[in-house]
Amino acid sequence: xxxxxxxxxRLSKYRRILYKxxxxxxxxxxxxxxxxxxxxxxxxxxRDLMLIGGSGNxxxxxxxxxxxxLIGEKIDSEKGRKIVxxxxxxxxxxxxxxxxxxxxxxxxxxxxxxDPVKVGKTIxxxxxxxxxxxxxxxKKNKVSIAILTVPSDYAVTIAELLIDSGxxxxxxxxxxxxxxxxxxxxxxxxxxxxxxxxxxxxSRD
Amino acid sequence: xxxxxxxxxRLSKYRRILYKxxxxxxxxxxxxxxxxxxxxxxxxxxRDLMLIGGSGNxxxxxxxxxxxxLIGEKIDSEKGRKIVxxxxxxxxxxxxxxxxxxxxxxxxxxxxxxDPVKVGKTIxxxxxxxxxxxxxxxKKNKVSIAILTVPSDYAVTIAELLIDSGxxxxxxxxxxxxxxxxxxxxxxxxxxxxxxxxxxxxSRD
Numbered sequence: 001x002x003x004x005x006x007x008x009x010r011l012s013k014y015r016r017i018l019y020k021x022x023x024x025x026x027x028x029x030x031x032x033x034x035x036x037x038x039x040x041x042x043x044x045x046x047r048d049l050m051l052i053g054g055s056g057n058x059x060x061x062x063x064x065x066x067x068x069x070l071i072g073e074k075i076d077s078e079k080g081r082k083i084v085x086x087x088x089x090x091x092x093x094x095x096x097x098x099x100x101x102x103x104x105x106x107x108x109x110x111x112x113x114x115d116p117v118k119v120g121k122t123i124x125x126x127x128x129x130x131x132x133x134x135x136x137x138x139k140k141n142k143v144s145i146a147i148l149t150v151p152s153d154y155a156v157t158i159a160e161l162l163i164d165s166g167x168x169x170x171x172x173x174x175x176x177x178x179x180x181x182x183x184x185x186x187x188x189x190x191x192x193x194x195x196x197x198x199x200x201x202x203s204r205d
Numbered sequence: 206x207x208x209x210x211x212x213x214x215r216l217s218k219y220r221r222i223l224y225k226x227x228x229x230x231x232x233x234x235x236x237x238x239x240x241x242x243x244x245x246x247x248x249x250x251x252r253d254l255m256l257i258g259g260s261g262n263x264x265x266x267x268x269x270x271x272x273x274x275l276i277g278e279k280i281d282s283e284k285g286r287k288i289v290x291x292x293x294x295x296x297x298x299x300x301x302x303x304x305x306x307x308x309x310x311x312x313x314x315x316x317x318x319x320d321p322v323k324v325g326k327t328i329x330x331x332x333x334x335x336x337x338x339x340x341x342x343x344k345k346n347k348v349s350i351a352i353l354t355v356p357s358d359y360a361v362t363i364a365e366l367l368i369d370s371g372x373x374x375x376x377x378x379x380x381x382x383x384x385x386x387x388x389x390x391x392x393x394x395x396x397x398x399x400x401x402x403x404x405x406x407x408s409r410d
Contacts, residue, residue, distance in 0.1 A: 080404020094299025199285020
């Protein structure tokens with residue numbers, strides 16, 4: 001069964017909340033508490049959890065650890081587990097640090113840059129390689145997702161290299177539009193453009 | 206004339222490229238060069254620029270400084286110029302640093318946190334205030350856009366406070382859904398959820 005994108009997004013968010021309680025002894029949680037923490041509708045949450053086969057208990061709610069496992073079985077896969085991050089400027093570094101702190105099934109296994117000062121070092125425990133090793137490393141480790149934080153001038157060239165090497169999903173933090181084959185998923189996170197667009201909208205509406 | 210959201214996004218991107226050349230003596234640029242740099246269609250670019258009244262010269266292309274000014278006249282406004290950033294954790298800090306480096310019309314005028322170690326200091330030259338001053342500062346400075354990088358547990362409360370204080374646009378980096386009045390624009394930048402969703406998609410398609 002293929003789940004709708006929105007459902008996967010919500011399951012991912014539920015799990016992030018549940019992770020916080022997993023070290024308790026036999027933790028349980030009610031859908032309305034989960035709803036409150038994520039500002040969602042409890043009916044929606046119960047429907048999502050029913051869809052993946054989760055069942056709560058009237059008295060205690062859902063079993064947290066069982067739910068974490070169940071969500072993982074539905075949305076995780078070895079294929080999307082390994083991530084590379086390309087471009088260790090300020091933003092790249094910040095994202096590497098931010099992710100190193102998160103509870104997530106996925107793992108940033110390598111970062112890449114052209115700066116000889118960075119190459120060969122580790123950044124938040126992640127090894128930094130020369131960008132010339134990008135293709136080899138992606139293929140060798142069967143990586144399918146990349147975070148792109150290079151300067152705009154390099155975005156198209158690096159994206160092409162990523163796709164040629166087997167990458168199927170790109171989180172694009174550059175301001176450049178990537179024209180990728182349909183089989184590749186791109187999500188744009190262009191902070192400056194979003195802020196400028198927002199400024200335009202708040203001033204006209 | 207109200208421009209479509211996509212057009213505003215592209216104009217914002219054009220300007221970012223043009224900024225790089227503005228210190229040259231009388232710089233000009235052709236639409237096909239701009240197209241190459243942003244990986245867009247030159248016809249599209251000429252159409253956008255014509256829409257805002259920009260005209261190129263067959264021999265030399267568009268006058269860079271004139272175009273920068275023209276784009277600014279169309280998309281900038283005093284109202285969206287001031288930004289606050291709420292929550293100076295790792296991600297908040299990274300975004301403050303990233304934006305301090307950008308060429309943009311907008312300005313982060315203040316950051317807010319609850320940590321007494323941070324309050325009263327400056328972060329990348331931006332003063333950090335106690336979150337208790339948030340409402341007062343927003344009103345006093347007529348701020349209309351906020352970047353939300355607080356821990357999830359605080360997202361809803363702080364978003365409500367922002368909106369009550371007059372904020373009309375929120376860039377939401379938390380994993381919590383904000384239910385805001387229709388007049389408030391929210392754009393979600395949930396990095397972990399996006400990565401998990403991408404992992405799901407690459408493994409099923």
